[in-house]
Amino acid sequence: EDQVTQSPEALRLQEGESSSLNCSYTVSGLRGLFWYRQDPGKGPEFLFTLYSAGEEKEKERLKATLTKKESFLHITAPKPEDSATYLCAVQAWWAAGNKLTFGGGTRVLVKP
């Protein structure tokens, strides 16, 4: 069974204080690892998809990296508007179609 564990559960940062979120996964053949951002009361907003170990993707202050067992989401010099819950999900080769298995998320609060 595919499993995704995110840590920490919550993170409080001062504006400008860089940090990393961890996503550890167990999957029988990784087809893709997805990162989403979710604001309260809203649906997840797509950030990145990573497909193979060593891959990196960046978007503004966010950078996602992937190894064979985990992914990191680095937030560089965060701003208050980066406050959200960040979700990690895996898509496995064994599961036809678009089934995603999600982790529990990391709630990030950036204080000015």
Add this chain to the structure above:
Amino acid sequence: KAGVTQTPRYLIKTRGQQVTLSCSPISGHRSVSWYQQTPGQGLQFLFEYFSETQRNKGNFPGRFSGRQFSNSRSEMNVSTLELGDSALYLCASSYTGGSGNTIYFGEGSWLTVV
């Protein structure tokens, strides 16, 4: 380009009733998936439809069902509602099901069962 549209956004139902939620995918997307999100269980996969056929199913009881129409719009139905069915129900769409397909989510339908 319009995103994934879900209706209704909020609804309150009584235990024992049934509910139907609707999802319009992004234009051109043929895959529609449904997820349940609760504080205790997080985001859990319900089922996926592609070209009007259910392609994948999660571990939910038979009270949860869905369908997809020829225009790719999808509906999910929950019968005999229980208090534990209170959740945010999210719809996601993508072009197909292969690698390289971004999966986009709608804003969700908030269901409260009283």
